Amino acid sequence: MFQSFDTTSTPEHGPARLAKLREELQKARLNGFIIPRADAHQGEYVAPHDERLQWLTGFTGSAGFCCALTNSAGVFIDGRYRTQVKSQIDLEHFTPVPWPETSLADWLKTQLPNGGVVGFDPWLITQGQIEAHEKALAGTQIKLHPVDNFVDAIWVDQPEPPMTPAFDYPIEYAGKSSADKRKDCAEDLIEKGESAAVITLPDSLCWLLNIRGNDVSKTPLVHGFAVLHADARVDLFIVSSKVENLTLDPTLSISAPKEFTNTLAKLTGKVRCDKTSVPVAVIDALSEGLAEITYGSEPCVLPKALKNDVEIAGTRAAHITDATAMCELLCWLDQQPAGSTTEIDVVTQLEQKRRNTNALQDISFDTISGAGPNGAIMHYRVTHETARTLQDGDLLVLDSGGQYLNGTTDITRTIAIGEVGSEESTAFTRVLQGMIAMSRMRWPKGLAGRDIEMAARMPLWLAGQDFDHGVGHGVGHFLGVHEGPQRLSRVSEIPLEPGMILSNEPGYYREGAFGIRIENLCVVRASETPKGGDAHRKMYDFETLTYVPLDRRLIRLDLLSKAERDWIDSYHAQCRTKLIGKLSKDAENWLENATKAL
Incomplete structure (x- = not known):
């Protein structure tokens, strides 16, 4: 069976895990920490390694986040999950917050009236999200600060990141070669005077290179990052074992994921980033170099659609x-x-x-x-x-x-x-x-x-x-x-x-x-x-x-x-x-x- 019927929600563990998280907040002298239902690629479905929101709260929905403060913890969920969340979290320790009707900023203003510093993992929050939060918090004494992930620090049996091999997706199904896709997307960069674009979405990566994978169940994705250049070259940052059996263009440059931020810092010219999907950490890495950051839709998103x-x-x-x-x-x-x-x-x-x-x-x-x-x-x-x-x-x-x-x-x-x-x-x-x-x-x-x-x-x-x-x-x-x-x-x-x-x-x-x-x-x-x-x-x-x-x-x-x-x-x-x-x-x-x- 592809589908399991085991109970994956464990709200009974929430209070103890929340207490451990608050110990980390106290050590770091922070007032709170944001736990999104997201990974570094902002996909809707995440690997077990990235199920931080579920691990902490018990909530298993595909969208939402938690903001854990020293004295309260809100679980932000949209209308699809307002019934479900009530049975999946410990309501004495976590409070459901109707979102987006109630924004994170509005909630923080009521919870931290005297101000405070709330941490977030810069790989799990997008640039667009952080800008919206900071704009809404302007004029208050509440600050958002990038930090290491506190959930990872206390999750002692956290599963390993997925390492499944990718596989070629034949043109008989794709209908267009990877070379032609790269050429078309590169022309979009040229028209806008951009030298490169950062690609963090796994479905964009799979579509562009005509590959598929199994890093996430139910969706044939492979995790990695890429930089598409205006001359149609692609720098791919991925675990090498995932691509050993692929038939990839010899012009493709393949490096380990740890080299991604180093490469970003070396880019020059105008580099496009999509605020809706690119992590804050990517913007921080680009800002350390000479690149001029431009914002726009990731070049694969519309052609893929x-x-x-x-x-x-x-x-x-x-x-x-x-x-x-x-x-x-x-x-x-x-x-x-x-x-x-x-x-x-x-x-x-x-x-x-x-x-x-x-x-x-x-x-x-x-x-x-x-x-x-x-x-x-x-x-x-x-x-x-x-x-x-x-x-x-x-x-x-x-x-x-x-x-x-x-x-x-x-x-x-x-x-x-x-x-x-x-x-x-x-x-x-x-x-x-x-x-x-x-x-x-x-x-x-x-x-x-x-x-x-x-x-x-x-x-x-x-x-x-x-x-x-x-x-x-x-x-x-x-x-x-x-x-x-x-x-x-x-x-x-x-x-x-x-x-x-x-x-x-x-x-x-x-x-x-x-x-x-x-x-x-x-x-x-x-x-x-x-x-x-x-x-x-x-x-x-x-x-x-x-x-x-x-x-x-x-x-x-x-x-x-x-x-x-x-x-x-x-x-x-x-x-x-x-x-x-x-x-x-x-x-x-x-x-x-x-x-x-x-």
């Missing part, structure tokens, strides 16, 4: 492969009597169905299998201790994905277990209406996610409801299931462009009762001009990539417009066309029934 034709074709195929596994699972689930199956059974069966495709490399994240009230925990992770038996009347939120050589998938379906109440079916239909609205969206070139994401919320808004996560995130190509810079969110200012793959996943959550989420992946494409439209206007729309039936038992037909009913019938017809002949006999029979016209 704009998938080429080979990547898009591969992703389409990966979704069909994944859809066969999902349909086999849903067929199996429909055959199980209520009360006979647990959330873990569903996860285990689904992973096996994906393995049966003989194409699965890994799951793209731990499957979320939440029934009844567990479905209201947006990023619920089932364990042996929490596993619920699926009961009559439950809604099951099943959010999962696979890593395939030709693409990364992410899909959510909400499934009725037995007879479900009208409140649940009404909420499901509103969420479905939002997903359909986004699927049918057409917009003028230049608009960003924030300009169109409200379409997915409108049916809920009209009912006085909403959800506390974005409508959609970018998705990588045999890389991270969450990828920037594009998002469908209220704050995303990145224009949507053809080739960008995003999720479309509105939801609704009633804490302690049920959850609903419906998710398809889609790719931005140039839209055909409708009859009577302005031919001179460039418009974009979405091509749906995910083809797995929606649960018709939860749809309230009386709430749907004709256009919405037609969309569902058309979508289900496409599911049949794409999947018939690729399923077992039982699953084909299930598919025929699940995709009948409304």
